[in-house]
Amino acid sequence: MRALVATILIEAHYLVMVARNGEEGLRLLSAEAEPMDLIVTDLVMPRITGLALARTLDERGSRPKMLFISGYSSHTPAEAAVFGELLPKPFTPAQLIAAVAHALGDDVGDESLL
16 A cells, blocks of 8 residues: 555655654654655554654644545544644545645645655
């Protein structure tokens, strides 16, 4: 799923960085000099959930825009809405691109994503 989402966004002309899990995502974010415009993450991931990732970034003083994707989660959409937006699975490539553009407040690509 991660590779498919990355491919869709790259083909839509977004700059994408891929992390295998929340821990790796935190390391990538810490290593980047420039903040990410948007973080696309699943709510349910190994090691760190998407909401835990968002909370950790918030505690660090960084509150990037977040787009959560999930097919099943014990979290409600309202919980995800505290930190960002929720795109339920399954979704089409067009729905993903529209959700990313909406989360960015943008109509066109060319933004950096994780």
